[in-house]
Every structure is written in C-alpha cells, then in structure tokens.
Ligand SMILES: Nc1ncnc2c1ncn2[C@@H]1O[C@H](COP(=O)(O)OP(=O)(O)OP(=O)(O)O)[C@@H](O)[C@H]1O
C-alpha cells in the first residue's frame with residue numbers, strides 16, 4: 049500500500065435507546081476515521097457505549113429499540129441506508145466482529161468447523177474442501193496448534209483463551225477490511241491475553257485491515273493502538289496518538305484512567 | 318459414538334424401570350377390594366358361592382402365593398405370552414396385535430401433526446410478537462387447551478364430515494379414517510407446543526451466539542434454522558417425549574367417538590372386570606411407551622445439544 053486509505057469513516061454518530069424509562073442518549077456525536085493497517089483504540093468505563101458503537105457500525109442494533117443517526121462509511125459505501133440483504137453480505141466479510149466472551153459467542157451445539165464453514169459459505173462459493181483448507185489456513189496464521197483437530201471440537205471442549213484465538217482466526221478468514229474487536233482480552237488470563245495481542249499484531253502487520261480495538265486494558269491499547277479515543281458517557285472526551293495520550297493526557301478523565309492503571313499495575317507486581 | 322454409548326446406557330436403565338412398574342401394579346391390583354373371581358362370576362351370571370369362588374380362583378391361578386404369580390407372569394412374558402383374558406378367554410396378545418397398531422398410529426400421527434403445525438405457528442408468533450398473528454395464536458392455544466376432546470371431536474365431525482363430507486367418519490379402513498381423530502388429539506398439543514416454541518424462540522434470539530451468527534453475515538435460513546430454531550425447539554422435544562405415553566393412554570374418548578378398535582376401550586373394560594392379565598399388559602405397554610418416549614426425546618436432545626452426552630461419558634471415565 050503506497051497510499052493510506054481510509055477504511056472506516058464515522059461522522060456524527062448518535063444512538064438513542066427507547067426503553068421503558070424513556071429515551072436515553074447512549075452514544076453522542078462520535079466522529080472518527082481508521083486507515084487500513086491502523087488500530088484505533090477506544091477506552092472508557094463500563095456502560096459508556098463502546099459495544100453499542102461497534103454494533104451500530106455493523107448495523108446490528110434493533111431498529112425499533114435504537115434510533116441511530118449520522119454517517120458510517122466503509123470506504124465508498126454508506127452503511128446506514130443499506131438493506132438487510134446488503135448488510136448480510138458485508139457482515140462477516142468486509143467487517144468482522146470479535147466479542148468479549150467467546151464461551152457464549154459460539155453456538156455450543158455446533159463444532160468449530162461448522163461455524164467456520166457456514167461463515168465461509170455465506171460469503172463465497174467455495175467447495176467444502178476449499179472452505180476447510182481456508183479455515184485451516186487462518187487457524188494456522190494465528191499460530192493455533194493442530195488446526196485440523198481443533199476444527200472437529202465443540203466450543204465447550206476448548207478453553208476460553210483458545211476460543212478467543214479461534215474467533216480471531218474466524219474473523220480474518222474472509223479477509224475483512226475492518227475488524228471490530230470488542231474487549232477481546234477482558235475475559236482472559238495474562239498468558240492468553242498475550243496470545244491474543246500477538247494474534248492481533250499479526251493482522252496489523254499485514255496492513256490490510258483497519259482495527260477498532262475496544263478495551264478496558266490500557267496495556268493492550270498501549271501495545272496495539274496507533275490512535276486512542278477516550279470515551280465517557282457516550283462521547284469522546286479526548287483523542288490523540290498513543291504516545292501523546294499516555295505521556296501527556298489533557299483531560300481529567302484520561303488522567304484518572306491512567307492513574308488507575310498505575311495503581312493496579314503496581315498492585316499486580 | 319458417544320451417542321451410541323449413551324443410548325445403550327439408557328436402554329439398560331429401562332429394564333429396572335419396567336420391572337419396578339409392573340411389580341408395583343401387580344401389588345396394587347391384588348390390594349384392591351374387588352375379587353376378580355367374583356367379577357368373573359357376575360359377568361357369567363353365576364351366583365357367587367364359597368365353592369364356585371374357590372373353583373374360579375384355582376382356575377385363574379389366584380390361589381397361588383403372590384410372588385409366585387408375579388414370577389409366573391414374568392416367565393410367560395419372556396416367551397411373549399401376555400396371558401389369557403379372565404373374561405373373554407381370548408389371549409391378550411391376539412387382541413393387541415389388532416388394537417395396538419390403531420392406537421400407535423393415532424398417537425404418532427397426532428404427535429407429528431402437532432409438531433409440524435406448531436413450528437410455523439411458533440415462528441410466526443415469535444416474529445410478530447404481541448401483534449395480530451401472535452394474539453390469534455394465543456387465542457387458538459387457549460381454545461385448544463380448554464376445549465374438551467369430545468366437544469372438539471363432535472365439532473370436527475359436524476363441520477368436516479357431515480357438512481362437507483371431506484373425511485370418512487368411523488372405522489379404521491383407510492388412512493383418511495385417521496385424519497379427524499388425529500387432529501382432535503393434536504389440537505391440544507399444538508396449543509402447548511406453539512407457545513413453548515414461541516417463548517423458546519424469543520429467548521434464543523437474545524442468545525449471544527445468535528448475535529455473533531448475525532455478525533458473521535449468515536442468511537436468514539441458516540440463522541433461524543441452525544442457530545435459533547435448533548436451540549428453541551428443545552423444550553418442545555421434551556414435551557413431545559412425555560406426551561407420547563399420555564397419548565397412548567388418553568385415546569379412549571377419541572376411539573369411542575370415531576368407533577376405532579384401539580387399546581383404550583379394551584383396557585377400560587378390563588378395569589371394570591378386574592381382568593388381571595389385560596390390566597397387567599396395559600401397565601407393561603404404558604411403561605415401555607413412557608420410557609421409550611423419554612428415551613427418544615433425550616436422544617434427539619443429545620443430538621441438538623452435544624454437551625449432554627459429553628457429560629454422560631465424562632462421568633463414566635471418572
Ligand atoms: N436496551 C437498552 N435499554 C436501556 N439501556 C441500554 C440498552 N442498551 C444499552 N443501554 C445502555 O447503553 C449504555 C452503553 O452500553 P454498552 O453495552 O455500549 O456499554 P459498554 O461501554 O460496552 O460497557 P462494557 O464495558 O460494560 O461492555 C449502557 O449504559 C446501557 O445501560
């Protein structure tokens with residue numbers, strides 16, 4: 049890639065929830081861009097609207113319950129006015145999602161292979177054999193041991209860390225332009241967290257995919273992200289490069305987050 | 318393979334259950350105050366005296382010790398001999414050969430109809446939750462659950478057979494004869510199953526794995542079939558497994574109305590006359606059907622959710 053290309057361009061994203069307690073603004077006027085090969089990290093406390101943002105990008109928010117405004121462009125394509133059929137072609141192929149808890153994100157009744165193959169079949173006309181090879185290849189790329197055996201297993205036969213890496217492999221299987229990783233390391237211990245960070249690093253190095261990385265874990269953000277946005281109550285309170293934000297935070301809330309990291313950091317050691 | 322082991326284990330567990338039920342039934346029968354010898358004499362219009370009663374008791378083998386009677390019955394059973402009716406003197410097996418297929422067809426057919434109708438109804442009411450279709454299904458479920466079978470049967474007979482002459486009325490000669498009785502039996506089940514499925518679907522739609530499947534861009538058919546329905550139908554499978562036995566036992570009314578020679582009427586008669594061999598056979602059949610129904614349901618469950626057999630075999634290893 050000689051020229052950096054903007055993969056995701058979000059402008060003025062607003063999300064309102066219509067619940068029993070009335071209207072609630074959960075995401076307010078978010079604007080950001082991600083170039084291919086770059087990682088945008090979003091940090092923020094629980095409930096600040098990070099997952100809602102990811103689902104809004106995928107257009108997976110229920111249209112009755114959530115009212116979304118603003119523009120979401122994937123390269124040239126405006127996503128907000130696509131039909132459901134068009135979106136199905138984009139989800140899993142152009143944009144893929146990694147969820148926080150792999151233990152309940154996979155269907156417990158289907159083998160890993162079935163869930164790989166159904167995703168591949170949904171987006172390509174590959175034969176069973178080709179699809180299988182493709183699955184093995186992407187598991188291999190993520191340095192997972194014994195891909196062929198792995199495919200035969202049910203999700204409940206694997207550990208959480210293993211499953212998370214399988215999920216990452218599945219997410220890059222169709223070579224998406226954009227990867228949304230919603231707290232990919234939160235449910236993991238430090239060894240598995242390390243593996244997951246490595247896997248994401250491999251994807252980043254290939255420079256083909258833009259990554260939106262949502263995380264509580266500032267260490268993970270520090271290792272992976274180029275830019276960081278700090279989110280509070282549905283808004284970005286501060287954005288900047290990783291170096292700038294970690295060395296010279298402007299906003300009080302960012303300082304608070306960084307302080308919290310330092311204290312928990314020293315406590316762990 | 319795991320499933321195979323699981324089925325064998327479950328089949329082996331059937332034996333004690335069936336022995337236990339038949340034994341308890343044997344015991345309870347002999348504790349009831351009515352003497353089958355007296356019942357026999359009164360059916361035959363003979364005045365029961367001390368002498369005649371003792372004679373009949375001896376003929377029927379009722380003067381033997383209790384446990385000997387049970388062992389004898391079991392032994393006969395091993396030779397597929399269900400005994401001879403006290404009253405009609407016709408071997409029970411001879412009656413069963415004719416009657417059991419009628420009831421079995423009726424039960425299985427109504428179960429199949431119920432499941433086939435409930436699936437689209439359940440899906441429709443889940444997709445249009447609290448809208449017109451859902452309310453209609455709810456009303457239908459309410460009616461189906463509260464209308465007594467005999468009323469339903471007469472309504473069907475009146476509208477379908479008498480007014481429009483669509484299906485034959487009585488007997489068992491052709492498959493058409495089974496349509497109305499099966500529908501009568503199925504309607505109550507449809508009411509339960511479609512509601513169970515609706516709620517199951519609404520719950521499944523909230524599962525994280527469904528969100529993830531959507532995020533992977535699966536088409537509606539793959540998503541609904543492989544992920545949502547497969548998960549949501551599990552309570553229906555369990556219910557159907559339990560209903561199989563109930564259907565076998567509960568066909569009497571429908572059999573009478575549609576003049577079908579099933580096992581229901583036969584056994585009802587036997588109860589009046591304390592016809593031990595017939596009652597005993599009924600208990601045996603019911604025990605087998607109940608256990609089999611549950612077994613089939615559990616096997617289907619194990620197919621739908623492999624975690625179930627997984628735990629079963631793990632326990633075996635430990
Ligand atoms: N259906 C809903 N009804 C009411 N409130 C909702 C609904 N959906 C989301 N919210 C609110 O929107 C806010 C953002 O939720 P979101 O799941 O995006 O948080 P998050 O930043 O991902 O938090 P976490 O770190 O815990 O995952 C929360 O405060 C939540 O209470």
Ligand SMILES: [Mg+2]
Pocket residue numbers: 098099100230
């Ligand atoms: Mg979240």
